[in-house]
Amino acid sequence: MRKPLTIIAVIIVILVIGGGAAQYLMRNDSGPLGGLGDDKSDQTEATEAAPEVPSQPEWCPAYEFISAPGTWESAPDDDPLNPQANSRSFMLSITNPLKETFTEDQVRVWTLPYTAQFKSVQSQQEMSYDDSRNEGRAKLEAELQWLHGECPQTQFILAGFSQGAVIVGDIADEIGGGTGVIPAESVAGVVAIADGRRENGVGINPGVDLGGIGAEIALQPVTGLVQLVVPGASMRGARPNDFGALADRTYQICAPSDSICDAPHNIGNAAERALELIDANGIHAIYASNDNVIPGTTTNQWVVGWASDIINQG
Template sequence: MTTMRGRRIAAAAAATVCGTVAANVMLGASTAWSVPIGPGCPALYVIGVQGTGQSAPNADPLADTGVVGALIAPVVSAVPHLVQRSYIPYGAGFGGIVPGGGPDPYVASVTDGRTKLDAAAAEIVAACPSTLIAAVGFSQGAQAVSSFARDVGAGAGPVPADKIAGVALYSNPDRAPGAGVLPGRPGQLTPDPAPGTAGAAIAGVRIANPPAAGSGIAGAADFGALTGRVADICTDGDLACSAPDRAAVLRFAAIIGAQADLANPLAALGSINASLSGALGEAWNTVLANDFRVGHGVVDYAPTASLAQRLIEAADPRITPADPGLAAARWGEIIAAITVNPLELGKLFGQLAGAWGQLADDNADLVNPLIWARYLDTVNRHNNYALGQLDSGIAWLIALAHDLAGSRR
């Protein structure tokens, strides 16, 4: 008989492998809420977004719980006159199968968190124009915060980049391949100063963490104008942020699973089948539209992206699919060219065989036991960030508060 502990481990592993994926897709509306501010306006306002199963739509926004609470609570305790904080109350679910999480698919859950984070940041800036914001996220919450930081850094977020003092991500599914603790700042361990400050206090901070191989299972984020003010902390062997480099099928499956209703087996099968069928069709249309060249009886498969990349992009609902009409027209051109010159078919088989060989290489880590030995303890690695890996983040936020308070004098 499966034990309760076994069920919890299985659920946590499922959330780690498949749940932490491509979830900053804007799929649904969120319940409005008002961020608690006051009394007065602080130098630094810290917004926390919890991980899977660690929040709920009706969660107390001032309760210091979970991994994120373990980081923020000591900051408020150390400088209560300089810092205010709140946590985004959202579903934090993974299709209804993770204890404590809501019933929504992972994609919809993170969308809920991201939407409320946007609203909270805008509300803080409107109410307290001199206050700067720090955002902290763990796991599913880190993906919502990473999406927020990416858009703010690109000038497309709910607040300007100069209103963000710092962003701390733990077990981030959007971690870039082989990224250090400050993405875009190779070898740098001290974050850039908050806007409008000289960074005197944070000059003594080091965001140190052992290197982690691989990358986030959902992809990678570029933080633009926030580069240097975003810390990305990952434990090697945590599948959420340190997935194998050559495991395209794993990433593809994770994106599909993130869109599924998993609480009901029949519903899960139906939603997974629909997503899978749609993704395979989109991938084929994209290959036809973009990767074949036809002219004067000549056909070539000349890919501008690998089959692995086409599959992953087709599964990701954030990416606009190829025009099926263009794909159908290209297929007609291919058939017509081969009809005129049948020898082209043999050449095409050779070119496509090379592409399948590349696809196998893009999944080579899936059959390498030495690679998978890194993930034997992935559940514990994912869940234990509060055991010694938050200290530098705590020191950083306290230093930011001191620097911001000093800049007001």
């Protein structure tokens, strides 16, 4: 089974501030007795204009931490500033400590409110993965656009788990590739936990080495068969930009043998693999307690420390 080719597009934006050239004109006039005359010189220097720093209202935070929960951990009508949809949401184990540590002017914590469902042959009443993911992406991008427009100096930290990690990773890939809704320089960091489009060597892995790949990549060759089990769940393969300009600050965290982000390259039984996409049990459900992902800590503790370091250094 051939792995889909990834188109690498890295766009580097260079801001050049023009400088002026200096001219020095000298004229030497001799007096009637052949003595030294008056030296007159004119010097013109062009000074470099300091780049303008965009202004923003006083209420704007230094950072906005955007949290994208996983499947069944959010709701479209949830309060993004005080999420209540699922009190056991894994992402709350990251956002709650950040809220307790930092003031609102230091960091604004915003949780993505979206349907977060995954239709399958076992749950025909749910929204399809494609529709749920697209809804979440549209809402997250709208938040980025709005806050960046109001607060152009605010830096963003993007974090997501499972379906939320796919959303965050897709948005980060476009921003890093130069086609996103905000500029790459406005993103301080990205972390995708249990990302279904994870690739080894793309982004930074702070944890143990992994041999597998994201399920959307592993199952792309048989996406038609997958949809017999999970209708409306397109397996899209690898992302095109390898996170581009954000590759040096995008982290991919995955537990070994998590079938969502560490799926075998050999597809095997496609129907069985498809069923694993909707199974939120086992390894995929214990990132808050699994200390075999990042040695010496758990995933949520690592992310809280990572985000705190960014905010404290800002």
